Amino acid sequence: MKIIIFAYPKENHTGAVKWALEQGGFQVACWGGLSWKDEQQAALLFDPEAELILGQFRVEPGDVIWIRRPDQPTPNPGVSDADRKFAEMEYRSFYHSVAYTLETLPVWCINKFSAARLIHNKAVQLRLARACGLRIPRTLLANSPGRIRAFLHENAGRTIGKGFTPHVWQRDDETGVSVTETYELTPELLPEDEVLTYAPAIYQEMVVKEFDVRMVLMGHRLYSFALHNAKKALDWRQDAGLGNIQVELIPTPPDVEQAILAFARKAGICFGSADFAVDKNGQWWFLEINEQGQFLWLDQFNAQARTLEKFCAFITAPEGSTEPLEKREGLFPPFEDYMKMYHSLPENQEPMDVAAAVAASPYMSRETGRAG
Amino acid sequence: MLKKKDNRVLGRRLARDLSTDELEAITGGFFTNPHGDVTTTFCTLASDGDDD
Numbered sequence: 329m330k331i332i333i334f335a336y337p338k339e340n341h342t343g344a345v346k347w348a349l350e351q352g353g354f355q356v357a358c359w360g361g362l363s364w365k366d367e368q369q370a371a372l373l374f375d376p377e378a379e380l381i382l383g384q385f386r387v388e389p390g391d392v393i394w395i396r397r398p399d400q401p402t403p404n405p406g407v408s409d410a411d412r413k414f415a416e417m418e419y420r421s422f423y424h425s426v427a428y429t430l431e432t433l434p435v436w437c438i439n440k441f442s443a444a445r446l447i448h449n450k451a452v453q454l455r456l457a458r459a460c461g462l463r464i465p466r467t468l469l470a471n472s473p474g475r476i477r478a479f480l481h482e483n484a485g486r487t488i489g490k491g492f493t494p495h496v497w498q499r500d501d502e503t504g505v506s507v508t509e510t511y512e513l514t515p516e517l518l519p520e521d522e523v524l525t526y527a528p529a530i531y532q533e534m535v536v537k538e539f540d541v542r543m544v545l546m547g548h549r550l551y552s553f554a555l556h557n558a559k560k561a562l563d564w565r566q567d568a569g570l571g572n573i574q575v576e577l578i579p580t581p582p583d584v585e586q587a588i589l590a591f592a593r594k595a596g597i598c599f600g601s602a603d604f605a606v607d608k609n610g611q612w613w614f615l616e617i618n619e620q621g622q623f624l625w626l627d628q629f630n631a632q633a634r635t636l637e638k639f640c641a642f643i644t645a646p647e648g649s650t651e652p653l654e655k656r657e658g659l660f661p662p663f664e665d666y667m668k669m670y671h672s673l674p675e676n677q678e679p680m681d682v683a684a685a686v687a688a689s690p691y692m693s694r695e696t697g698r699a700g
Numbered sequence: 701m702l703k704k705k706d707n708r709v710l711g712r713r714l715a716r717d718l719s720t721d722e723l724e725a726i727t728g729g730f731f732t733n734p735h736g737d738v739t740t741t742f743c744t745l746a747s748d749g750d751d752d
Binding site: 517 | 706707708709710711712713714715716717718719720722723
């Protein structure tokens, strides 16, 4: 049995997990996603049984496939301009063939591609969460100015707005960046109707929270962490990035645990990171889930979290195992050991090139037209 | 002179500005950063795999 990670070896979680698994004696292979390059090519043969080759290795019965963050399917840049769109579509179709076929092979996918695509949708998340008994805030997804204004008018409490996807703008003056985050919205802050049609957004009744919770789902196990932010920021993520939060392992209320496990069954996922807001009455409100959300940062804020060891125990256990992960987490080194190794490598001393990132990423833009 | 029309999306108007120092703090220590896709974007330029 080997673990195949769909991501580049240097992807932040992949690097740590691969290292920890190898320290524990497991074989790990990385595949960055479908591309024209040798190491990212693929072949799917039916003769008559299916045989799948990804880069330099073969997918075999019993393998575990962690579909972490593969690159977008990428055709050879040398293709004729007239054929580029065709080639892009063919690459995409082939990648889908590979990813969906995995679900039919005797391997364990974390998560199944079909489930990941379904649960990526925030509207689907809210529907399933509600159906499973979780509390959800009143929410509107819209680009219709009239509906948006009515939603704010009808909301008894405060309202927040947020995007469907994160985005970063490098500022014109190069003094930094602007990052999307959850914002409070009042009728006075609403711009003219035309602006509300520039990009759809998510509008939601604000949960006045005592603290946030990041919950990590690993099979039948849930780990909940209270995030205490001294600034009481509406969106804790930037502050966490700056080290301004405290992470505390807390028990998950039994009704929430039952509900999120039911949610996972309905969604078809076995792994993900969910966000909750906890109000002054101790009620947990489901906000969203990212089926490949970040979790290793919890270990750096709180060494007792041990999510690296737990995740390694999770993906090396049999699919569907109910054995406590804590029984096997000792097979793997802690995150702090990985960080020591990571920081000792010369290539990790280089500062990030933001301009290059902006040029290459679909989630980053160069800002223009800030005035106004 | 006519004022330039502000055609920015709402999310950018209400985005959080990070200074160069804050940016360096985040990108320089990306393991501390729990951003989902933004972290990945900063650090590896990989997508989230949702290509539709």
